[in-house]
Amino acid sequence: MYTRLLVPLDGSELAETALPYAQALAALAGGTLYLVRAAPPAEQAAALAYLQEVAQRLQAQGVSVEPRVLAGPPAEAIAQEALRCQADLLVLATHGRTGIARWALGSVADALLHQVATPSLLVRPGQRRWEARPRRVLVPLDGSELAERALEPAAALAATAGELLLYQVLPPAAATAADLEHDPSWSTILAEIRAEALRYLERVAERLRTAGYRVRTATDYGEPAACIAEYARREEADLIVLSSHGRSGLARWLLGSVADALVRLAPVPLLLLRPLLAARLAAPTGAPAEAPPAPSQPAPSGALVDPAAIQPGYVVYAHYMDPEGRTDIGQYVGIVHEVLRHDGVHYLHVHGGLGQANELFIPLSAVRAVAGKQVRLTLTLEDLAGLAWHLPPGSPGRA
Numbered sequence: 547m548y549t550r551l552l553v554p555l556d557g558s559e560l561a562e563t564a565l566p567y568a569q570a571l572a573a574l575a576g577g578t579l580y581l582v583r584a585a586p587p588a589e590q591a592a593a594l595a596y597l598q599e600v601a602q603r604l605q606a607q608g609v610s611v612e613p614r615v616l617a618g619p620p621a622e623a624i625a626q627e628a629l630r631c632q633a634d635l636l637v638l639a640t641h642g643r644t645g646i647a648r649w650a651l652g653s654v655a656d657a658l659l660h661q662v663a664t665p666s667l668l669v670r671p672g673q674r675r676w677e678a679r680p681r682r683v684l685v686p687l688d689g690s691e692l693a694e695r696a697l698e699p700a701a702a703l704a705a706t707a708g709e710l711l712l713y714q715v716l717p718p719a720a721a722t723a724a725d726l727e728h729d730p731s732w733s734t735i736l737a738e739i740r741a742e743a744l745r746y747l748e749r750v751a752e753r754l755r756t757a758g759y760r761v762r763t764a765t766d767y768g769e770p771a772a773c774i775a776e777y778a779r780r781e782e783a784d785l786i787v788l789s790s791h792g793r794s795g796l797a798r799w800l801l802g803s804v805a806d807a808l809v810r811l812a813p814v815p816l817l818l819l820r821p822l823l824a825a826r827l828a829a830p831t832g833a834p835a836e837a838p839p840a841p842s843q844p845a846p847s848g849a850l851v852d853p854a855a856i857q858p859g860y861v862v863y864a865h866y867m868d869p870e871g872r873t874d875i876g877q878y879v880g881i882v883h884e885v886l887r888h889d890g891v892h893y894l895h896v897h898g899g900l901g902q903a904n905e906l907f908i909p910l911s912a913v914r915a916v917a918g919k920q921v922r923l924t925l926t927l928e929d930l931a932g933l934a935w936h937l938p939p940g941s942p943g944r945a
Contacts, residue, residue, distance in 0.1 A: 547574055547575035547577075547702055547703075548571050548572070548574075548575065548577055548634050548635040548665075549572075549575050549576065549577035549578065549634060550577060550578055550580065550631060550632055550633045550634050550635070551568050551571060551572055551577055551578070551579050551580065551633065551634070551635045551636075551637055552580045552582060552624070552627065552628050552631065552633035552635070552636050552637070552664070553565065553568045553579055553580065553581050553582070553636075553637045554582050554583070554584075554620075554624050554636075554638065554654070554658075555581055555582070555583050555596075555597065555600065556583060557583070557593075557596055560639050560671060561639045562600070562639070563639045563669055563670075563671050564637045564638060564639040564667070564669045565579075565600070565604070565637075566675060566676070567637060567667060567669055567676065567815055568637040568667070569604060569607070569609050570676050571635065571637075571667070571703075572609055572610070573608075573609070574703075576610070577610070578610040578611065578612060579604065579609060579610065579611045579612070580611075580612050580614060580627070580631050580633060581597050581600055581601055581611060581612070581613045581614070582597075582613075582614050582615075582616055582623075582624060582627050583596070583597055583614075583615055583616065584615075584616040584617070584618065584619070584620035584623040584624060585615055585616070585617075586617075587617070590615050590617070593615045594613065594615045597613030597614070597615065598613050600613070601613045612631075614627065614631075620654045621654045621657035621658055621661065622657075622661075624654070624658055624662075625657075625658060625661040625662045628662050628664055629662075633664055634664065634665070635664065635665050635666070635667060636658065636662065636664050636665070636666040636667070637666075637667045637669065638658070638666055638667070638668055638669065639669050639670070639671070640668050640669065640670050640809055659818075659820075663820050663821075665699065665817060665818065665819050665820075666817070666818045667815055667816070667817050667818075668809050668815060668816045668817075668818060669815045670809065670810075670812075670815075673812070673813060673814055673815060674784075674813055674814055676784050676785075677784075680704070680705065680707040680708035680709070681703060681704050681705075681708040681709075681784040681785060682704070682708060682709045682711060682781065682782060682783050682784050682785075683700045683701075683703055683704040683708065683709070683710055683711065683783065683784065683785050683786075683787055684711040684713060684774070684777065684778050684781070684783040684785070684786045684787070684814075685697060685700045685710060685711065685712055685713070685786075685787050685788075686713050686714070686715070686770075686774050686786070686788055686804075687712055687713070687714050687746075687747065687750065688714060688877070689714070689743075689746055689877065692789055692821065693789050694750065694789070695789045695819060695821050696787045696788060696789040696817075696819055697710075697750070697754070699787060699817065699819065700785075700787040700817075701754060701757070701759055703785060703787070703817075704759065704760075706758045706759055706760070708760070709759075709760045709761070709762065710751075710754060710759055710760065710761045710762070711761075711762050711763075711764070711777070711781055711783060712747045712750060712751055712761060712762070712763045712764075713747075713763070713764050713765070713766075713774065713777055714743045714746075714747060714764075714765045715765070715766055715767070715768060715769075715770040715773045715774060716739055716740060716743055716765055716766065716767050716878070717767070717770075717878050735861055735919055735920065736767065738920070739861075739878075740765055740767075743765045744763060744765055747763035747764075747765070748763055750763075751763050764777065770804045770807075771804045771807030771808050771811055772807075772811060774786065774804070774808060774811075774812070775808060775811035775812045775813060778812060778813055778814055779813045783813075783814055784814055785814055785815055785816075785817060786808065786812055786814060786815070786816045786817065787816075787817045787819070788804070788805055788808065788816060788817070788818055788819065789819045789820075789821060790804075790805045790818060790819070790820055805818055851910065851913050851915075851916050853885045853887075853892045853910060855916045856882055856885050856894065856910075856913070856916055856921055857882070857919075858882055858883060858884055859881060859882060859919070860881070860882040860916070860919045860920065860921050861878070861880075861881060861882075861919065861920050861921070862878075862879040862880050862881065862882060862894065862896050862898075862908075862920075862921045862922075862923065863877060863878060863879060863920065863921070863922050863923065864877045864878075864879050864923050864925055864926050864927045864929075864930060865914065865922065865923055865924055865925055865926050877926075877927050878898075879896060879898060879906065879923070879927070879930065880896040880897050880898020880905075880906065881896065881897050881898055882894055882895070882896055882897075882921065883895045883896065883897045883905070885910070886907075886939070888939035888940055889939070889940070891909055891910070891911075891939065892909070892910040893907045893908060893909055893910065893939055894906075894907070894908045894909075894910065894913070894921065895907055896908060905936065906930065906935045906936055907935060907936070907937065907938050907939055908923065908925070908930075908935055912924050912925050
C-alpha cells in the first residue's frame, strides 16, 4: 500500500484535482502527502505560503502533510525529491488533451514519467470521484508477465471487500484480408481466440479468488484504449491499473501507447506502473537492467511445414508461454497476405505488422504449427520487434 505520496502542485485548480485521490489513498494506510512546488528564488516565499495553506486544509481533515518548495528546473527538482523522500506514488493531474505529456505543469509530467520509475496516478478533471464504498479496480491484461505485475497493487487497492475486473481486448476486431469476413470460418477463428483469452483470464482470476478476492473476467474485440475506457464506464470502475514499459516499442498494445490514450479517454484515474523502467534505472551505469529476451530459434529446416498448407487470410500468432509453462494461443501478429519464395526460401507476407511496420516477411522456418486457419510461430513478439522481419527478402539490411 502507498504511504509516501508525492503531489506536485503549481498553484492552479487543475493541479489540485489530484488532491482528493491522493488523500483517499493516504487514508488507506495512514500515509503522508508530500506537497511540492518548484519555484525560482524570488517566488519561493509565495510558493511556500501557498503549499502551507493547502496543507492546513488537508491537515484539518486528518491527513499527514509535508509541504516542500523545491529549487531548480521543475522536472529535475521533483524527480530528485521523489528519490529523497522515498515516494512510493506520484499523483499527477493532467489536462488529458494530448495525453501524458500535458498536465498542470506543462511538459514536466512527460519528463517525470521518463526519469522516475515510481508508480504514477494520473488524474483528469471531470473524472468520477471515488465514493465511500469498496473499490472496483480494472486491470487490462494481454497475457504477458509484465502486464500481470499490475495485479498485486490492484488487489491491494481493491482489498477483499472490493472487486477486480480482469479485462482483455483482442485484435483483430474485423477481418483484414479480402473477403475473409464472408468466410464462415472467420467467426470460428474469433470464437477460438476469445475462448483462449477467457481461459487465460480465468486461470489468473482463480489464483486471486483463492486468495480471497472477488474477480470478474471479460474480453472484447476492438480498439484497446476505447474498449478499456468504455468497459470502465459500463462497469463503474473506480480505477484502472496498467503495467507499461514506459517507452515506445512493440506493437503489444498494453505495453505501448494505450496508456497515453487512456489518459484522454478513461472516465476514472489511471495508475501507471513501469517495472522495466524501475529495473533499468536501478541498474549500475553501463549495465543493462534486464537483459532482453534471447530470440527464439526458428524450427530446424527439416521441420518446415508445407507452404501449400498456409493460405491468404490465415491469422498469424507469435509464440507465447505463460509463467507456468503452458503454451497459449499466442499473441496476434497479423493476417497472411501471401506465401512467397525467394532464393529457394518460402516467406509469409503478413499484413498487420508490428510497431511502425505495416507488413512482415517471416521465413517459413519460423512456423511452429498450422491448424484451423491459424499460423503459430516459434518467435515471440520481442523477436519480431528486434529483428528486420519488416524488410522484404533480399533487401539490404535483411539478416
